Amino acid sequence: MSVLEIRGLRVTFAGPRRSVREPRTTVRAVDGVDLDVGARQTVALVGESGSGKSTVARCVLGLVTPQEGSITFEGRPLGPVRRRSPGLHRAVQMVFQDPGSSLNPRMTVGAIVREAWRAHPSVAPAGDRREALARVLADVGLDPGVADRRPSALSGGQKQRVSIARALALRPRLLVCDEAVSALDVSVQSQILRLLVDLRDEHDLSVLFITHDLAVVRQIADRVAVMHRGVLVEDTSAEDLFTTPAHPYTQALLEAARTLEGAA
Amino acid sequence: MADQSVAVVTADRRTTPMLEVTGLGVALPAGAVVDRVSFTVRAGHTTGLIGESGSGKTMTAMAVVGLLPEAAVASGQVRWKSQDLLTAPERRRRQVRGREIGVVFQDPSAALNPIQTVGRQVGEILRRDGLARAEVRARVLELLARVGLPEPERQAGSYPHELSGGMRQRVMIAVALAGRPELVIADEPTTALDVTTQARILALLADLRDREGLAMILVSHDLRVMAHVADEVVVMYAGRVCEQGPARAVLDRPYHPYTRALAGNVPAVTSRTAIAEPLPGAPASPFERPSGCPFHPRCPMARARCATEVPALREIDAGEIDAGGAAPDGATPDEPARRRLSACHFAEEVGP
Ligand SMILES: Nc1ncnc2c1ncn2[C@@H]1O[C@H](COP(=O)(O)OP(=O)(O)OP(=O)(O)O)[C@@H](O)[C@H]1O
Ligand SMILES: Nc1ncnc2c1ncn2[C@@H]1O[C@H](COP(=O)(O)OP(=O)(O)OP(=O)(O)O)[C@@H](O)[C@H]1O
Ligand code: SF4
Ligand SMILES: [Mg+2]
Ligand SMILES: [Mg+2]
Numbered sequence: 001m002s003v004l005e006i007r008g009l010r011v012t013f014a015g016p017r018r019s020v021r022e023p024r025t026t027v028r029a030v031d032g033v034d035l036d037v038g039a040r041q042t043v044a045l046v047g048e049s050g051s052g053k054s055t056v057a058r059c060v061l062g063l064v065t066p067q068e069g070s071i072t073f074e075g076r077p078l079g080p081v082r083r084r085s086p087g088l089h090r091a092v093q094m095v096f097q098d099p100g101s102s103l104n105p106r107m108t109v110g111a112i113v114r115e116a117w118r119a120h121p122s123v124a125p126a127g128d129r130r131e132a133l134a135r136v137l138a139d140v141g142l143d144p145g146v147a148d149r150r151p152s153a154l155s156g157g158q159k160q161r162v163s164i165a166r167a168l169a170l171r172p173r174l175l176v177c178d179e180a181v182s183a184l185d186v187s188v189q190s191q192i193l194r195l196l197v198d199l200r201d202e203h204d205l206s207v208l209f210i211t212h213d214l215a216v217v218r219q220i221a222d223r224v225a226v227m228h229r230g231v232l233v234e235d236t237s238a239e240d241l242f243t244t245p246a247h248p249y250t251q252a253l254l255e256a257a258r259t260l261e262g263a264a
Numbered sequence: 265m266a267d268q269s270v271a272v273v274t275a276d277r278r279t280t281p282m283l284e285v286t287g288l289g290v291a292l293p294a295g296a297v298v299d300r301v302s303f304t305v306r307a308g309h310t311t312g313l314i315g316e317s318g319s320g321k322t323m324t325a326m327a328v329v330g331l332l333p334e335a336a337v338a339s340g341q342v343r344w345k346s347q348d349l350l351t352a353p354e355r356r357r358r359q360v361r362g363r364e365i366g367v368v369f370q371d372p373s374a375a376l377n378p379i380q381t382v383g384r385q386v387g388e389i390l391r392r393d394g395l396a397r398a399e400v401r402a403r404v405l406e407l408l409a410r411v412g413l414p415e416p417e418r419q420a421g422s423y424p425h426e427l428s429g430g431m432r433q434r435v436m437i438a439v440a441l442a443g444r445p446e447l448v449i450a451d452e453p454t455t456a457l458d459v460t461t462q463a464r465i466l467a468l469l470a471d472l473r474d475r476e477g478l479a480m481i482l483v484s485h486d487l488r489v490m491a492h493v494a495d496e497v498v499v500m501y502a503g504r505v506c507e508q509g510p511a512r513a514v515l516d517r518p519y520h521p522y523t524r525a526l527a528g529n530v531p532a533v534t535s536r537t538a539i540a541e542p543l544p545g546a547p548a549s550p551f552e553r554p555s556g557c558p559f560h561p562r563c564p565m566a567r568a569r570c571a572t573e574v575p576a577l578r579e580i581d582a583g584e585i586d587a588g589g590a591a592p593d594g595a596t597p598d599e600p601a602r603r604r605l606s607a608c609h610f611a612e613e614v615g616p
Binding site: 013015016017018025046047048049050053054097098100101138141142143145152153154155156157158160161178179182183184185186187188189190191193194197212214215216218219220239242252253254256257258259260261 | 314315316317318321322333370371373374381414417418419420421422423426427428429430431433434451452455456457458459460461462463485487488489492525526529530531532533534536537538539540541542543546547549551552
């Protein structure tokens with residue numbers, strides 16, 4: 001059974017007006033998506049900028065309510081975030097594409113993680129919290145000194161890692177990563193990818209991994225779904241995607257990646 | 265005749281640096297985050313900043329245009345058109361920002377105004393310049409189209425939160441280019457973009473470089489992008505320069521163990537690879553910089569001397585290795601742009 005099952009997902013947003021006299025246009029951000037993430041699977045979701053990847057992720061988190069379709073987690077329906085039980089809320093965590101605006105600017109990093117533990121005592125560390133905090137930070141390559149700083153006093157990649165640490169501190173069963181390693185150098189990036197692989201092996205973590213970086217996809221994904229203008233145009237094993245891409249958009253994507261790589 | 269003189273002027277413009285950063289430092293109450301960084305940017309060229317997350321790339325780039333956090337104090341010199349921007353009056357700096365120097369911020373959501381349509385934000389500088397409304401609109405739509413925003417007429421009316429992450433990033437690029445700057449500071453400008461969109465942005469910047477002599481300071485963690493775009497690179501570690509020189513030469517044949525670790529780790533798209541080996545140990549914080557060479561706790565080549573003696577950034581005689589056209593075009597052999605600098609006691613022993 002799949003851990004995450006998305007069926008017939010459709011999301012339409014009200015878009016901008018063409019002029020003041022006209023009504024608002026509509027944007028079909030997600031136009032009928034079916035997607036599964038199996039237990040202990042890492043599924044990559046890739047695709048053009050604006051193709052609807054973050055919108056799918058936000059639906060899974062219950063931050064956007066789809067017009068149509070269903071999303072289930074371990075067989076239970078996933079509704080809007082406010083109606084989720086604390087257990088369910090904790091089990092599905094997300095690392096947002098934009099860490100700057102998803103971290104509370106008024107709290108220090110330490111307070112952000114402690115607050116998460118306070119809200120979910122079931123996974124709060126039993127012993128010394130300070131030590132536990134230092135450990136979750138070290139796991140993502142941050143030194144303990146970061147705990148006393150506010151997000152505004154961190155570099156872009158440090159904010160991104162705080163966001164990962166906060167999500168993982170809650171020991172989720174499903175992690176949705178939206179461009180979670182996009183601003184990180186290869187060394188820190190591989191440390192985090194290894195961490196995710198370890199969590200999969202030791203704690204049965206499943207991951208929906210949105211990324212534009214095909215090299216990252218190649219390193220960790222079991223399956224890859226390719227999104228284009230609101231629909232999935234390809235959903236296949238990682239190996240097949242790279243060796244025999246079927247859809248023209250996927251081919252263009254790989255071609256562009258190879259061109260860049262050839263130049264390096 | 266006329267053509268020739270134009271060519272001479274251009275060649276001259278392209279070889280003399282338009283921006284000269286000398287001994288730049290940025291101090292925060294907790295310590296020096298940037299320490300003695302020097303580099304130049306020539307018209308039509310790109311100088312890249314690379315280094316681990318938290319190494320001071322953004323601070324360095326923002327110090328150039330005076331956009332540091334309030335508590336930060338910059339020192340050194342930032343010469344722009346024979347004026348030191350660090351000591352220039354704020355009025356002059358404001359004039360430089362946006363017009364002469366455009367900035368693409370690492371975090372577009374924080375940099376864009378949430379309650380103004382993106383079209384208005386892209387057009388702001390043009391309106392300030394007194395362009396007629398129709399002209400502003402035409403130019404805004406052209407810019408949005410060039411950065412690849414679909415349906416620019418419609419999207420111009422969007423608010424930042426109605427756009428995807430990569431669309432916001434591209435709006436940010438359009439804002440930076442709107443004032444037709446001579447230099448763009450681009451801090452991770454393509455991090456949220458798929459490779460096809462990224463290729464489009466890189467092509468746009470290359471076109472502006474070739475046709476208008478646009479110069480760029482590019483901050484990117486992506487060494488594939490860096491090798492593709494930059495003429496020169498500065499590699500930073502814990503707020504200091506550990507290596508710098510012509511981009512291709514530095515990335516192909518580093519003279520610093522840290523650069524070698526970075527460059528040797530780039531995962532491939534063309535072949536399946538295991539997850540790269542991270543550098544051992546944690547990144548050094550510029551606030552608690554290790555003694556001696558700041559890289560020594562993680563360096564595979566470290567010896568006793570490294571823990572006590574700070575290595576100077578010194579010129580390396582790269583000999584014939586670099587002779588084969590590795591220098592950025594326009595640079596003559598003894599120009600600074602071509603020099604190889606490394607801050608490793610044992611730079612000569614760093615194997616290729
Ligand atoms: N709150 C919103 N209101 C209106 N339109 C929206 C909203 N959120 C997203 N959209 C639109 O939905 C489409 C898909 O956006 P989404 O953020 O899901 O893309 P994405 O695939 O994550 O792109 P990127 O790779 O650039 O982050 C875009 O056209 C975007 O403008
Ligand atoms: N406002 C601030 N106050 C105090 N320290 C700060 C502030 N902003 C950044 N720092 C610290 O300064 C150091 C350099 O930050 P900077 O943003 O320049 O890093 P960076 O190289 O751009 O990293 P990244 O690749 O993660 O964006 C970091 O260790 C960061 O924690
Ligand atoms: S000076 Fe020593 S520690 Fe520093 S990079 Fe060179 S060998 Fe390594
Ligand atoms: Mg997105
Ligand atoms: Mg930065």
